[in-house]
Structure formats: C-alpha cells, structure tokens
Amino acid sequence: MKLFQLNTILALVVFSFSGTGVLGQETVPEKERGLWVARQIDQEDQGFVNQVSEATMTLRNKQGQESTRRMTIKSLEVDGDGDKSLTIFSSPRDVKGTAFLSFTHALEPDDQWLFLPALKRVKRISSNNKSGPFMGSEFAYEDISSQEVEKYSYEYIREEAVLGSEGHVIERVPVDPKSGYTKQVVWVDGANWRIGKIEFYDRKGEKLKTLTFNDYKQYPNKKWRSNRMEMTNHQSGKSTQLIWSDIKFEQDLTERDFDQNALKRAR
Amino acid sequence: MLTFQKIVILCLACWSLATTVVCGEFSGELSFETRGYFHEGAHENNDRVDLSIILQPEYVVAWDEDRKVFTFEPFVRYSSLDKERSHVDIRELSFLGSWELIELRVGISKVFWGVTESQHLVDVINQTDLVESPDGEDKLGQPMINIAYVNEFGNFEIFLLPYFRERTFSGIDGRFRGSPVVNMENASYLSGSGNNHLDAAFRWSHYIDELDWALSYFEGTDREPRLYKNADGTALEPVYGLARQASLEIQYTVSDWLLKAEVLSKHSDLHGNYWATVTGFEYTFANVHRGMDVGFLYEYLYDDRKELAGSGLDNATFLGSRVALNDENGFELLVGSIIDHQTGRINNAFLESTRRINENWKWTLESNFLVSPKSGSFLEQVKRDDYLQASLSFFW
Numbered sequence: 001m002k003l004f005q006l007n008t009i010l011a012l013v014v015f016s017f018s019g020t021g022v023l024g025q026e027t028v029p030e031k032e033r034g035l036w037v038a039r040q041i042d043q044e045d046q047g048f049v050n051q052v053s054e055a056t057m058t059l060r061n062k063q064g065q066e067s068t069r070r071m072t073i074k075s076l077e078v079d080g081d082g083d084k085s086l087t088i089f090s091s092p093r094d095v096k097g098t099a100f101l102s103f104t105h106a107l108e109p110d111d112q113w114l115f116l117p118a119l120k121r122v123k124r125i126s127s128n129n130k131s132g133p134f135m136g137s138e139f140a141y142e143d144i145s146s147q148e149v150e151k152y153s154y155e156y157i158r159e160e161a162v163l164g165s166e167g168h169v170i171e172r173v174p175v176d177p178k179s180g181y182t183k184q185v186v187w188v189d190g191a192n193w194r195i196g197k198i199e200f201y202d203r204k205g206e207k208l209k210t211l212t213f214n215d216y217k218q219y220p221n222k223k224w225r226s227n228r229m230e231m232t233n234h235q236s237g238k239s240t241q242l243i244w245s246d247i248k249f250e251q252d253l254t255e256r257d258f259d260q261n262a263l264k265r266a267r
Numbered sequence: 268m269l270t271f272q273k274i275v276i277l278c279l280a281c282w283s284l285a286t287t288v289v290c291g292e293f294s295g296e297l298s299f300e301t302r303g304y305f306h307e308g309a310h311e312n313n314d315r316v317d318l319s320i321i322l323q324p325e326y327v328v329a330w331d332e333d334r335k336v337f338t339f340e341p342f343v344r345y346s347s348l349d350k351e352r353s354h355v356d357i358r359e360l361s362f363l364g365s366w367e368l369i370e371l372r373v374g375i376s377k378v379f380w381g382v383t384e385s386q387h388l389v390d391v392i393n394q395t396d397l398v399e400s401p402d403g404e405d406k407l408g409q410p411m412i413n414i415a416y417v418n419e420f421g422n423f424e425i426f427l428l429p430y431f432r433e434r435t436f437s438g439i440d441g442r443f444r445g446s447p448v449v450n451m452e453n454a455s456y457l458s459g460s461g462n463n464h465l466d467a468a469f470r471w472s473h474y475i476d477e478l479d480w481a482l483s484y485f486e487g488t489d490r491e492p493r494l495y496k497n498a499d500g501t502a503l504e505p506v507y508g509l510a511r512q513a514s515l516e517i518q519y520t521v522s523d524w525l526l527k528a529e530v531l532s533k534h535s536d537l538h539g540n541y542w543a544t545v546t547g548f549e550y551t552f553a554n555v556h557r558g559m560d561v562g563f564l565y566e567y568l569y570d571d572r573k574e575l576a577g578s579g580l581d582n583a584t585f586l587g588s589r590v591a592l593n594d595e596n597g598f599e600l601l602v603g604s605i606i607d608h609q610t611g612r613i614n615n616a617f618l619e620s621t622r623r624i625n626e627n628w629k630w631t632l633e634s635n636f637l638v639s640p641k642s643g644s645f646l647e648q649v650k651r652d653d654y655l656q657a658s659l660s661f662f663w
Contacts, residue, residue, distance in 0.1 A: 059595050067595045068626065093662035094629045095597075096294055109477070109522075119404065121379040124479045128522050129553035132560065136595040180554065236557075252332060260472075261370045261417060265336050265363055267292070267329045 034154030034170040037188055042149045044193035048223050050076045053247040059137050062237035067092070069135050074251075075146070076258050082106055083146040084258040088266045089135075099266035101258065102127070106150035107175070115263040122260050131180025138209060138231040138240040140180055143200075151175055157185070163216065165191040181208070194224050202235075209233050221249045274410045274430055278360040278374045282337055291337070295324035300658035302348075306651040310446040312439065317348035323358070334365040338376075344399070351438030351451070352398040357408045370415035370422075375408040378426070380470070380483060382518045382527045383545040385566045385585035385605065389514035389529045391485050392468065394432040401443045401635065401649070402617075407432045421473025428466035431488045433505065445648035449494060450502035456488070457508040457536055464488050464509070480517045485510075493537040508536030525549040527566075543570040547585070554593075562589040564603070579644025582608040596623045604638075613638040614646055631658045 028036045057069040070091035076084045082104030089098045097117035104110050110127040130142035152172035160169050167189045174181055182205050187197040195213050202208040213226035229242040256262065300319040307313040321344045328337040340359035346352035361374030378392040392409055399405035409432060415424040436449035458464045466487020473480060492505035512533040519526040528546040535541075547566030555561055564587035570576040587603030604616035617635045624630060633656040640646030 061595070092597075092623055092626050093294070094296075094623060094660070096662065111474075111476075119379050120377045121381075123382075124474070124518055124520050124525075126520050126523060126525060126551065126553075129551070129560065132554040133558040133593045136558075136593055136597060256365065256367065256417065257332060257334070259417065261365060261415065261422065262333070265329075265333050265365060267327055267333055267336060 030156065033156035033168075034172070035149075037156065037168045037170050037193075038149050038152070038154050038172065040193045041188060041195065042147075045223065046077075048077055048221065049250045050074070050253045051247065051249050052251050052253070054245045056243045056245070057135065057137050057139070058241045058243075060239045060241070067136075069137065074253065074257065076253060076255065078103075078255075082110070082148050084255070085146065086258055086262060086266060097267065099263050101260065101263045102145065103258075104146035104148060106148040110145065113260060113263055115266060120264070122263055128178055130176065130178050138233045138236075138238055139242065142174070142179055142181075143211070143231070152184075159190075160187065162187045162196040163189040163192075163194055165189050167191075167196070192224050194226070207234055217247075219247065219249060223249065271410070271430060271432070274375065275357055275360065279339075281362065281374075282339055282360060291326050291328035293324065293326050294663055295322070296660055296662050297322050298658050298660040300656060302654050302656040304442060304651075305653045305655075308442055309648065309651045310444065310448075312437075312442060312444070314348055314440060317346055317352070317442075319344055319346045319352075321345075325359075336363045337361070338363070346398075346441075349398070349438045349441030351436065352441055354398065354435065356396065358406075359408060368417050370413075370417065372411065372413035375410050376413070377406055377408060378411070378413065380481065380514075380516065381529055382479075382516045383529050383547065383566055384549070384564055384587065385547075385603070386545050386568055386580060388531050388543055388545050389483065389516055391483075391490055391512065391514075392426060392428065394434055394490055396435050397443075398435040398437055398441065401652075407435070421471055424468075424470040424472075426466075426468040426470070428468070428487060429463070431462040431464060431466065431507070433462070433507070434490070434492060436505075442652040442654070443649050445503070445645065447496070447500065447502050450497070450504055453497065453502070453504040454492070455504065455506050457506065458488065462488070462507075477520045478517070479520070480515070483514045483516075485512050485514075489535050489537060491535075491538065506537065508538075510535040510538070523551050523553060539572065539575075541570065541572045541576075543572075543576075544568075549589075551589075558593040560589075560591045560593060562591075563587070564589065568605070574641075574643055577645055579607065579614055579641040579646045580605065583614060584608065598622045607641050610639070610641055612641075614640050614644075627662050629660050629662065631660065632656070633658075 052074045055071050055073055059067045068091060072088045074086045078084055085102050087100040089095045099115040101113045102110055112125050112127045114123045114125050131140050134141050134144055152174055155171045157169040157171055160167055170186050171183055173183050181200050182203055183201045185199040186195060188195055194216055198211045200209040209231055211231045213229055215227040216224050217227055218224050225247055227244045232239045298321040302317040304315045323342050325340045338359045338361055342356045342358045344354055357375050359376055361372055361376040364371045380390045381387045393406035395403045396405040396407045410430045412427040415422050433454050436451055437444040439448045468485040470483040489508050489510035492507050494503040494505055497504050510533055514531045517528050526548050530544045532542045545566050545568050549562055549564045551560050551562040553560050566585040568580045568583045570581040573581050584606045590600045592598040600620045602618045605614040607614050615637045619633050621631045636653045637646055637650040640650050
C-alpha cells in the first residue's frame with residue numbers, strides 16, 4: 001500500500017523533530033484530525049499479508065422474508081497498491097462457481113473480472129457501478145471493496161466512546177463522483193482503531209443506511225475483525241446481516257492465486 | 268487409434284484414483300424444459316412441442332488452495348421431439364493444476380475465447396453442440412492438453428487437441444434444420460487421419476490497465492463442416508476439412524463503456540480464405556433505480572464471404588438490451604435482434620429472462636423469432652421454427 005511508506009516516512013520525520021517517538025494525537029492539527037484517524041485505521045490493518053474467510057449474507061426484506069448468499073473471500077495485501085481479492089460464490093446454488101476478481105487501486109478505477117461457470121467465460125467488467133447492490137443485498141459494491149484512505153476526504157466531528165473505549169467520530173466524503181453517497185459518518189474506537197458503526201447518506205443528503213460492526217475478535221496476528229456486520233436500510237426497511245467465519249491470515253497465497261487463471265480454477 | 272471412449276476411460280481411471288485420496292464436492296443442475304413452436308416445421312417436422320429433461324451433475328475435487336482441481340461433469344438431455352437432440356456428453360473430465368509459472372490442463376474440458384455477445388467468432392477450441400441451442404453457445408467437451416506459461420507479459424498458452432468432436436445436428440423430427448436432414452453417421456474427413464488429426468493452438472492474452480486483449484492461432488480440423496447431399500439426395504453429410512486461423516480479441520473497459528472487437532482471418536479447405544469481425548460496444552446505465560442496471564449493446568457483424576457465409580450474418584447489426592434488477596431474486600432480461608444491412612430487415616429477434624425462485628430453484632424463459640431472414644441463408648430454411656421456451660431448474 002502506498003500509504004504505508006508515506007506513513008513510515010511521516011512517522012520518521014515526526015520522530016526526528018518531536019522526539020516523542022509516537023505520532024501523538026496532540027501533534028495533529030485540528031484540520032487534519034479526520035485524516036489522521038483514517039490513517040490510524042489503515043495502519044492498524046497493515047501487515048495482514050493475506051486473509052481467507054467464509055462469508056454468509058442473510059438478506060431480509062420488509063416482510064421479514066430471508067434469503068442467503070454464501071461465499072469464500074480471499075484477499076491479498078499488495079505493496080504500493082490496493083488489495084487484490086477473489087470472491088467465490090457457493091450459494092444461491094444457481095450462481096455456484098461464479099467468481100469475482102478485483103484489483104483495488106487508491107484513485108484509479110479498480111480492475112474487475114467475472115468468471116461465468118456455465119460458459120467457462122472470464123469477462124472483464126466495469127468497476128464504475130460502485131453504488132449498485134452486491135448480490136441483491138443492502139451492501140453496495142463500494143461498501144465491501146477495499147477501503148483505501150485516498151478514496152475519501154475527511155473531517156473530524158467529535159470525541160465519543162466507541163466499542164467501550166474512548167473514540168472518535170469522523171465524516172468522510174467519497175472522492176469519486178460515481179459513489180452513491182454524499183458522506184459517511186464513521187465511529188472509530190481510539191484504542192484499537194476498530195470501526196464500530198458507519199452511517200451512509202445518499203446523493204440527496206438523506207440518511208440511507210447504517211452499518212454496525214459486532215462481535216470483534218482479535219486473531220493470533222493481533223488483527224481485529226468483526227464477525228457480524230448488520231446493514232440496515234432506513235429508506236426501504238430491508239436489512240442484510242453479514243457473518244464472517246473461518247477467518248485465517250497469512251495463508252500460503254501469492255499473486256498467482258489472484259489472477260485470471262486462478263479465477264478459472266476457483267471452486 | 269484414439270477414440271473418444273478410450274479418452275473417457277483413461278480420464279475416468281485417473282479421476283477415480285485421485286478421488287480415493289481426497290474427498291470432493293457433488294453439485295449439479297436438473298432442468299425441466301418445455302419448448303413450444305408457433306408453427307409446424309417447413310420440412311415435415313410438424314410436432315410443435317418439445318419436452319426435455321436435462322441433467323448436468325458435477326463432481327469436483329480441489330486441493331492445495333484450489334491450485335489442483337479434478338472435475339467430472341457429464342451431461343444428459345432427453346428430448347421428446349428429436350432423438351438426435353436426446354444425447355449424452357462429457358462436458359468436463361479434467362485435471363487442472365497450477366504451479367509457480369505454469370498452468371496445466373489435461374483431459375476433456377471447455378475453453379472459451381472471445382469478448383462479444385452476438386456471435387462467438389474466435390471461439391474455436393470446442394465443437395458446437397448445435398442441438399442444444401440454435402445460438403451455438405453450448406459446446407461439447409474437447410480432449411486437450413493445455414499448458415500456460417504465466418509471466419509479467421501475460422499468459423502464453425499451447426493447446427494440443429488429439430481428438431476431434433463432430434458437430435451435433437437435429438434429426439428428422441427436430442427443428443432448426445434444413446432439408447434434407449443431416450446424417451451425422453456419415454461424416455467424412457479430408458485429412459487422412461480423420462478425427463485423430465492432432466489439432467493445435469497458441470494463444471497470448473494480457474491486459475494493461477483498462478485494455479484486455481488476446482492473440483490466437485489455430486491449426487487443425489475445421490470445427491465448421493460443409494454439408495453435401497448424398498448420392499440419392501436423401502440426406503446431407505458433413506465433411507470436415509482442415510483450417511488455419513489467426514484471431515484477435517480486444518476489450519477496452521472505460522467508465523460505463525465496454526468497447527469490444529473480435530477479428531478472425533481464416534484459411535479453410537472447405538470455406539476458402541476469408542476474414543470476419545464482430546465489433547461493438549456495451550453501455551450500462553448503472554443503478555438507475557433501486558439498483559437496476561440497464562445496458563445497451565451494439566455489435567456490427569461482417570464476413571467477407573458475403574452471401575457465401577450462409578449464416579445470414581455477413582453484414583448485419585446486432586442491437587440488444589439487458590436489464591438486471593439486482594434484487595434478491597436476481598431477475599434479468601436480455602432482448603436482442605439482428606438486422607441485415609442488405610435487406611434492412613430484422614433477421615431474428617430473441618428474448619431471455621431468468622429469475623430465482625429460492626435457494627435451489629430458478630425459472631428461465633427464452634424465445635426466438637425468425638422475423639424475415641435473408642433469402643438463401645440458413646435462417647431462411649428454419650424460419651418456421653419460432654419458439655417460446657420455459658424451463659424450471661433445480662440446483663443442488
């Protein structure tokens with residue numbers, strides 16, 4: 001990731017001048033405090049190397065009817081660029097074997113390919129449709145794609161307790177005009193830099209959705225992951241629960257497990 | 268002599284060896300399909316209803332982080348209308364393995380080449396299973412050895428295709444046939460080695476930013492036979508020649524646009540030397556209302572054999588529209604038509620729509636209307652074969 005090097009340089013510079021050794025909160029000018037929080041979240045997540053997990057989405061409509069989607073998601077941290085990810089669907093059964101490969105970039109459009117098992121066809125698709133629903137759920141593509149710091153501009157709102165510790169509330173505005181949101185309000189815990197809640201505001205500026213991050217668990221590599229996310233759409237009354245299981249880090253995965261050949265082999 | 272049966276037995280033996288070691292996953296699809304024709308056929312193929320059952324199970328064994336995969340996927344269709352359409356195939360019986368810079372595929376498999384939607388011009392590895400659908404998108408399993416070398420300059424692939432699969436054709440009671448009927452039993456080859464000619468292909472595919480491309484070369488048995496009347500004129504007999512072809516596929520993906528082109532240059536024993544292209548675009552209005560996408564497709568089809576191409580697609584425009592609701596049931600609709608430039612008329616128009624019922628069930632509607640096919644083209648011979656088809660599929 002680009003930001004890693006930037007932060008390292010920044011930290012070194014601050015270190016040599018302040019002599020405190022830590023980029024302390026006190027040294028951050030008020031104007032840049034929102035960005036500083038975003039960087040802490042990003043930096044906290046650096047070094048996960050790769051991650052493999054099972055995800056189950058339960059879609060619930062206004063009448064309470066449910067449907068399920070199951071997928072395996074593999075992601076790979078890339079030096080100097082956004083993450084790569086491979087999503088393989090196993091349910092609903094008619095889309096079983098469909099696989100989605102995405103190379104995230106901070107400011108350039110993401111590169112995305114879809115594998116259609118019936119035709120054994122790999123299709124390059126446009127990553128422009130960020131605001132569209134992911135598999136009919138309340139998650140938009142932009143909600144589940146890799147969150148690069150450069151994708152937003154930030155503003156600090158207030159201090160507030162989040163996930164049981166002192167925390168921060170920041171506002172972030174998507175840089176991409178194709179985003180479905182005018183802004184997002186993000187609650188972050190100041191101890192471990194975990195996101196507790198995000199509120200999404202639509203293009204009309206009205207509150208659209210709330211995403212809460214529950215059941216955080218710390219893994220052997222010290223990374224925190226929420227194992228249950230709840231997205232509620234306030235306008236449609238629909239909601240989607242996203243349960244993560246079997247989260248594994250630092251698996252034997254390379255860039256070759258995230259190319260178009262891997263897409264064809266995906267099961 | 269290599270026969271398809273021997274290849275199947277060999278692959279099955281390897282596959283059963285592998286599956287004794289690792290446990291696999293069994294899934295599949297069972298479909299009930301009703302196709303109703305609006306008219307009696309033009310060639311005394313007068314029955315108007317075709318009821319089919321299609322079974323396509325799949326058994327997959329994957330290990331080493333999905334870098335090694337064994338797949339077995341047989342296919343069976345029973346058709347009430349046409350005994351030639353009732354058929355069995357092995358779509359996939361293969362091992363696919365990945366090592367650092369190498370990908371290896373051995374066995375019966377399917378490979379797709381191409382970027383366009385209205386016609387798959389450059390897609391040459393697998394034979395068309397024409398009785399499945401007149402659009403030619405269904406393919407027969409092809410025995411192959413496929414080795415890819417992967418580096419920062421893209422994918423470099425070699426295909427060795429040791430056994431040739433013959434195209435399927437409708438029988439006497441079937442639709443989408445001309446007159447007289449094709450007798451598949453009497454297929455013949457110009458090459459002395461018949462269906463055991465070793466066909467080969469080379470392919471380089473790569474991408475840079477928004478641009479994806481592939482250059483391919485194929486030399487071997489022409490997938491497209493020529494049909495000749497037999498001595499007493501009661502049947503058509505397929506003759507397969509040899510062909511060499513070079514092709515280019517290119518797609519530029521920029522914001523809501525997909526700009527696409529396929530170009531083919533072919534030197535064929537039986538079809539002469541010619542070039543052809545499908546060039547066009549797809550534009551999507553994304554998330555126009557509650558997640559709905561509306562796309563428009565335009566493709567220009569050209570074949571420099573002109574009328575001799577016989578397809579009626581030698582100078583034509585494809586116009587289509589795709590609607591995806593992106594709702595929990597995954598509703599999708601695709602409508603399209605092919606307009607001939609010479610006659611200025613609609614050759615044919617089609618519709619495909621699908622919606623999930625629940626986790627395991629899904630329905631599909633399909634229709635094809637041969638509005639005013641160009642005279643002398645194959646489509647003219649089947650112009651009474653307009654149909655509406657409904658199918659219900661169970662996936663497990």
